Amino acid sequence: MAFRKRILCIGAGYVGGPTMAVIADKCPQYKVTVVDINRARIEAWNSPNLPIYEPGLDAVVERARGRNLFFSANIDAGIREADIIFVSVNTPTKNFGQGAGYASDLQYLEQTARRILEVSDRPKIIVEKSTLPVRTAEAMERILDSTPRGVHFDVLSNPEFLAEGSAIADLENPDRVLLGARDTASGQKALAEIVRIYANWVPRERILTTNVWSSELSKLTANAFLAQRISSINTISALCERTEANVDEVAFAIGRDSRIGPKFLKASVGFGGSCFKKDILNLVYLCRHYGLMEVADYWESVVRLNDWQQHRFVGRMLTHMFNTIAGKRVAVFGFAFKADTGDTRETPALTVVRDLLAEHAVPVITDPKAIPEARHDLADALDRVEFTEDPYEAVKGAHAIAVCTEWQQFVRLDYAKIFALMRKPAFVFDGRNILDHRKLYDVGFNVVPIGKAELIHH
Numbered sequence: 001m002a003f004r005k006r007i008l009c010i011g012a013g014y015v016g017g018p019t020m021a022v023i024a025d026k027c028p029q030y031k032v033t034v035v036d037i038n039r040a041r042i043e044a045w046n047s048p049n050l051p052i053y054e055p056g057l058d059a060v061v062e063r064a065r066g067r068n069l070f071f072s073a074n075i076d077a078g079i080r081e082a083d084i085i086f087v088s089v090n091t092p093t094k095n096f097g098q099g100a101g102y103a104s105d106l107q108y109l110e111q112t113a114r115r116i117l118e119v120s121d122r123p124k125i126i127v128e129k130s131t132l133p134v135r136t137a138e139a140m141e142r143i144l145d146s147t148p149r150g151v152h153f154d155v156l157s158n159p160e161f162l163a164e165g166s167a168i169a170d171l172e173n174p175d176r177v178l179l180g181a182r183d184t185a186s187g188q189k190a191l192a193e194i195v196r197i198y199a200n201w202v203p204r205e206r207i208l209t210t211n212v213w214s215s216e217l218s219k220l221t222a223n224a225f226l227a228q229r230i231s232s233i234n235t236i237s238a239l240c241e242r243t244e245a246n247v248d249e250v251a252f253a254i255g256r257d258s259r260i261g262p263k264f265l266k267a268s269v270g271f272g273g274s275c276f277k278k279d280i281l282n283l284v285y286l287c288r289h290y291g292l293m294e295v296a297d298y299w300e301s302v303v304r305l306n307d308w309q310q311h312r313f314v315g316r317m318l319t320h321m322f323n324t325i326a327g328k329r330v331a332v333f334g335f336a337f338k339a340d341t342g343d344t345r346e347t348p349a350l351t352v353v354r355d356l357l358a359e360h361a362v363p364v365i366t367d368p369k370a371i372p373e374a375r376h377d378l379a380d381a382l383d384r385v386e387f388t389e390d391p392y393e394a395v396k397g398a399h400a401i402a403v404c405t406e407w408q409q410f411v412r413l414d415y416a417k418i419f420a421l422m423r424k425p426a427f428v429f430d431g432r433n434i435l436d437h438r439k440l441y442d443v444g445f446n447v448v449p450i451g452k453a454e455l456i457h458h
Ligand code: NAD
Pocket: 010, 011, 012, 013, 014, 015, 016, 035, 036, 037, 038, 041, 075, 088, 089, 090, 091, 108, 109, 111, 112, 129, 130, 131, 132, 160, 161, 162, 163, 164, 274, 275
């Protein structure tokens, strides 16, 4: 079959893999190839064991792989044949030099731009899929314009809003697709080409088009607003604990105001994930760069508050467990940064485990998907941490359970059986408010939720 266009995606990670799989699935008339410098990752994408866990992903890949979806380590061949190149490489926080700890490390992005320039011998559309600082497209254009062969590239911005754990649903039914393009004849023609791809399954009114800079900045802003809601409700959780108000009731009550809305108001041990912290710190860096110190401080407080909430969790454990947890086994329920993913990047569970270790407690981590990642993240402490996929194993001889991830599996466990396996008095610290606290108390547990009254046996 002759394909309408050839799409390449550089970067086969959490975004590149699922996004391209859905595009290929929905648009059989396009050939979609995903490349990566990480050969092991490409091999995994070509195997029955995909490199990431995402509900529904296997079926989508299964339908399209080998038909019009291909994973390859041959980056240059991919660039050469492509008409449209999505760039979905990682953009972590810079950990060296100027802007260390705040700015985006754009070295991977620049490497791809230089590779594209080197290999291309005809015009292409370049689509920024990675999350980038506002005005990055300008730098990208300047690199691509330095071609001695005079090849023309149009650079568009198309940030991704999927959340892990619901990536396939988010991609198949997005609230919106955002595309930013230059207001030139060539920019608008390229824009129409990318709109045409998404229009295969996304209603036209949900495909938003803006200028490039608005599109780039909207991505950072969306993540900042989402994270800010969590930090805001977490501040209120601390106040609830002092005042006998109940944070879930407060969240419900304010969420009924249609101007506020109910989503992203779940108080927790703190937000994690690869992007919220990095993107806000990037925003902070940009604001400082432009001399907007008050704006920078405002957004930085969202991250500071999140750090505080994570440390506060172990602080409360210490207070309730008689001011010492040294030598005590603590079953850590969940290590992934959220349910339905094996991803542990910036997971609050790691802060909790590190704080437990600092108190000389013995963390026993249980998680249905993230044990390999947990071992990797705690490589320096393997002699002091235990791991098991079986929660009933994890609680044996433990003084406390610390719920760090909202896996539904944890809700369905037999807590009478668990209570019997634990040391007494047995504590549950529910960092996600997912368990039935009254029922746990009736079983015999002392229960310490987030943002609501503790249930303690005296
Ligand atoms: P990731 O680390 O999972 O994947 C990035 C991939 O790019 C890696 O496999 C890496 O090997 C590859 N890569 C790096 N440099 C390369 C190069 N020069 N040539 C070829 N491949 C190269 O990252 P991710 O989570 O997919 O995130 C990618 C981007 O998308 C980031 O900017 C992130 O902020 C953004 N984003 C992520 C999410 C998410 O849920 N993870 C959601 C929206 C946006």
